[in-house]
Amino acid sequence: MPSEVRHHVDRGQAYPLVRLSGVLDGATTTPVRSALLDVLAAQPEALVVDIGELRVIEADALGVLRDVLAETRDWPGSHLALCGSPDAAAWEPTGWPVWPDAPGAFASLGAPGPVGHRVVAELEPVVGAARLCREVITEACARWDRPDLAGNACIVATEMVNNVVSHAGTPMSLLLALHGDTVSVAVRDFSATAPRFGGPVAPTAYGGRGLLLIDALSERWGHLVLAGGKIIWARLGAMDKDVAA
Numbered sequence: 001m002p003s004e005v006r007h008h009v010d011r012g013q014a015y016p017l018v019r020l021s022g023v024l025d026g027a028t029t030t031p032v033r034s035a036l037l038d039v040l041a042a043q044p045e046a047l048v049v050d051i052g053e054l055r056v057i058e059a060d061a062l063g064v065l066r067d068v069l070a071e072t073r074d075w076p077g078s079h080l081a082l083c084g085s086p087d088a089a090a091w092e093p094t095g096w097p098v099w100p101d102a103p104g105a106f107a108s109l110g111a112p113g114p115v116g117h118r119v120v121a122e123l124e125p126v127v128g129a130a131r132l133c134r135e136v137i138t139e140a141c142a143r144w145d146r147p148d149l150a151g152n153a154c155i156v157a158t159e160m161v162n163n164v165v166s167h168a169g170t171p172m173s174l175l176l177a178l179h180g181d182t183v184s185v186a187v188r189d190f191s192a193t194a195p196r197f198g199g200p201v202a203p204t205a206y207g208g209r210g211l212l213l214i215d216a217l218s219e220r221w222g223h224l225v226l227a228g229g230k231i232i233w234a235r236l237g238a239m240d241k242d243v244a245a
Contacts, residue, residue, distance in 0.1 A: 003027050005054070007035040014112050015046040017102060021053035029064035034227040036068050041188055041224065041231045043118070043175045045077045046109045050102060051091070052084025065094035074220050076184035076235045077177060081105040117144065117178040125165045125172065125189075130158045133174050140176055141183070148238040149183045152217045156234050159210040160187040163232075168193065170229070179235070182219065186233035194225055195232060 005022035016039050024032065039047060049065075056062060065082075072078050081097050083105040088098040099105040121136045123129045134154040141150035157174065164172045168191035175186040195211055214221055214234055221234035 003057075005032050007032070009035075009039060013048070013102075014106055015048055015109060016042075016044050017048045017050060019050040019053070022055070024054055024056045024061045024064075025058040026061055029061050033064050033068055037071070037224055037226055038228075040068075040072055040075060040078055041226055042120075043075070043077065043177060043184070043186055043233075045112050046079040046081070048081050048083055048102060048105045048109070049096075050084040051082055056090075059093075062091070062093050065091075065096060069095050071224060074222055074235075075224070076182075076233065077179055079109055081109060113178075119174075119176040121174040121176075123161065123172050123174055125169050127165070129165055129172075130161045133157045133161050136174060137176055137185070140178075144178050146178065146183070149178075149236065152236045152238070153183050153185050156214050156217055156221075156236060157185045157187065159214055160185070160232050160234075163195070163210055164189045164191075167191070168229075175231075175233075182235050182237050184233060184235045186231055188226075188229065188231040190229035192225065192229060194230055195223055 003023035170190035
């Protein structure tokens with residue numbers, strides 16, 4: 001009988017709590033990765049995973065948790081924790097902090113930031129989507145009393161959204177969050193085609209500058225490939241970088 005891992009997402013906590021149950025082996029690592037990245041794609045501040053009912057029969061399968069940690073290491077604001085195991089040493093290879101129970105994990109993460117510091121907007125792949133995303137960003141940064149963050153964020157979001165409109169052609173979600181003196185911008189779509197950054201392009205080249213612009217303006221950026229598409233994200237400071245015209 002094939003092994004199986006089931007997951008349940010509890011969003012009634014301070015942060016999402018994912019309860020995993022079943023058998024973790026080579027056959028179930030892919031659905032586990034997909035389940036966790038799908039939750040992280042919504043850009044929560046933190047994620048707690050309850051592994052109390054997860055049975056590991058292949059030690060190498062723990063690598064899926066180590067890989068998720070590595071893939072999301074630069075993902076803005078996401079802190080990861082495991083709970084539900086009395087044997088923390090058994091989970092050390094994952095690199096995740098381990099707590100005996102969920103209350104301990106949530107206490108270690110502290111209280112979430114202000115609710116109003118995160119914005120989600122659903123967009124269709126149509127002409128005008130980039131303009132709408134700029135309006136959302138400008139309004140949010142003004143509400144946060146950080147209009148200085150709007151300029152770079154609008155430029156980067158425009159490139160991300162226009163890429164979806166031109167190439168993916170799917171509905172998308174714009175995720176915006178304030179992190180102290182920086183802002184993160186992310187766009188999720190439903191195309192599996194990952195962005196390819198090849199560095200500077202020739203002055204006479206037509207196109208190909210979108211990712212170059214994102215790279216130039218961002219403190220860091222990246223992407224996650226999801227089971228049902230991808231998400232591209234960037235973290236930016238105030239508009240203190242000049243991009244050659």
